[in-house]
Amino acid sequence: MTVYNSLGKVVDIHTHVYLPSLMDILRNRLVILPDEEQDESLTKGRPIGSEYWSTPRKLQFMDLHNIQTSVISTANPWLDFLKAEEQIEAATKLNKDLSDICLESDKRIYGFGILPLYSIKASIEEVNRIKGLFGLRGIIMGTHGAGKGLDDPNLIPLFAEIERLDLVIFLHPHYGIGNDKFGPHDFGHTLPLALGFTFETTIAVSRLILTGIFDKLPNLKFLLAHSGGTLPFLAGRLDSCVIHDPQMAGKLLEKPSFYLKKLYFDSVCYGESSLKCLLNFTSVDNVMWGTDNPFFPPLDVQNDVYEKPWLSVVENYDCMMYLDVADREKILWKNANRILNLEL
Ligand code: URA
Ligand code: ZN
Numbered sequence: 001m002t003v004y005n006s007l008g009k010v011v012d013i014h015t016h017v018y019l020p021s022l023m024d025i026l027r028n029r030l031v032i033l034p035d036e037e038q039d040e041s042l043t044k045g046r047p048i049g050s051e052y053w054s055t056p057r058k059l060q061f062m063d064l065h066n067i068q069t070s071v072i073s074t075a076n077p078w079l080d081f082l083k084a085e086e087q088i089e090a091a092t093k094l095n096k097d098l099s100d101i102c103l104e105s106d107k108r109i110y111g112f113g114i115l116p117l118y119s120i121k122a123s124i125e126e127v128n129r130i131k132g133l134f135g136l137r138g139i140i141m142g143t144h145g146a147g148k149g150l151d152d153p154n155l156i157p158l159f160a161e162i163e164r165l166d167l168v169i170f171l172h173p174h175y176g177i178g179n180d181k182f183g184p185h186d187f188g189h190t191l192p193l194a195l196g197f198t199f200e201t202t203i204a205v206s207r208l209i210l211t212g213i214f215d216k217l218p219n220l221k222f223l224l225a226h227s228g229g230t231l232p233f234l235a236g237r238l239d240s241c242v243i244h245d246p247q248m249a250g251k252l253l254e255k256p257s258f259y260l261k262k263l264y265f266d267s268v269c270y271g272e273s274s275l276k277c278l279l280n281f282t283s284v285d286n287v288m289w290g291t292d293n294p295f296f297p298p299l300d301v302q303n304d305v306y307e308k309p310w311l312s313v314v315e316n317y318d319c320m321m322y323l324d325v326a327d328r329e330k331i332l333w334k335n336a337n338r339i340l341n342l343e344l
Contacts, residue, residue, distance in 0.1 A: 012293070017294075019101075023048075049304045064309060069109070073114075073172075084119045091116040098113060099134045103135060111137070113139045120157060139167060139168075141172070150205070169221065172201075173226070173229070197226060202228075205224060223288070228260070266289070267288065270315040289336075
């Protein structure tokens with residue numbers, strides 16, 4: 001794999017883990033996507049091997065793909081399925097555990113913490129704790145926020161505190177949109193992951209922007225998973241719909257695309273034309289590379305042992321190859337180093 005050796009430093013900012021204490025809570029469920037719970041035609045849950053929770057496995061994966069540094073985050077469904085009091089206890093423990101992993105990793109691992117979002121007061125306390133924890137650079141949040149979406153006004157004090165602390169919110173989908181079947185076929189997880197996830201992000205972020213949050217909190221930093229869903233492509237349409245809507249026209253200081261362009265995006269889009277669309281929309285200074293590990297593993301693997309690079313990772317390297325080295329380096333590590341203050 002010559003590509004890997006020629007690339008220099010690589011930081012993976014989209015890489016997940018279910019820490020052992022979350023595994024203990026999840027073990028009775030082993031259900032990740034909502035339709036795994038509802039659809040009797042799907043096998044309940046999915047096999048969860050050690051690549052989902054073990055730090056040595058994460059480091060092995062990083063070594064296999066020439067990744068020097070990873071900013072790891074708890075994977076969906078985070079703590080969304082717990083009650084507020086349970087979330088508070090779990091978040092504090094998980095953030096401490098995550099920070100300990102960072103501390104022991106000799107700067108190979110940084111992290112995005114997790115919040116007990118059903119209590120805004122406790123979340124504000126937790127972001128302050130996260131700010132002081134070794135290796136943590138922000139938080140991961142689902143599109144439902146505290147249960148009512150990102151345009152929920154209750155979130156504003158939390159967003160204000162996150163802006164004040166200069167932490168990054170890594171926004172990630174989980175629930176999917178439009179997953180109900182339109183026809184008789186079962187295509188597995190293909191459509192929920194390819195389209196449901198990306199439209200979920202698209203809708204949640206659009207709603208957030210339409211509240212005018214970035215007029216109030218212009219320095220609030222969001223990192224959007226999966227290259228912003230479909231937003232780089234649909235931003236022009238969103239702008240035009242605002243201008244032509246009597247209820248919305250004049251409500252925001254700027255067009256939606258003005259705020260959107262200033263957000264951060266991962267480059268997890270698996271294709272050159274998608275990456276080009278993203279980079280035509282936002283600046284190359286706003287895009288950071290990722291893998292979505294441990295998801296999208298090769299299907300042809302025996303006994304959970306990965307010896308060859310994963311196709312999903314190779315695709316996200318390959319789609320950048322048309323860029324010059326300077327831009328590639330920005331996406332691969334320099335932007336992450338600057339935005340997440342990684343000391344590389
Ligand atoms: N599937 C998930 O459940 N989560 C991800 O982040 C990617 C794929
Ligand atoms: Zn992910």
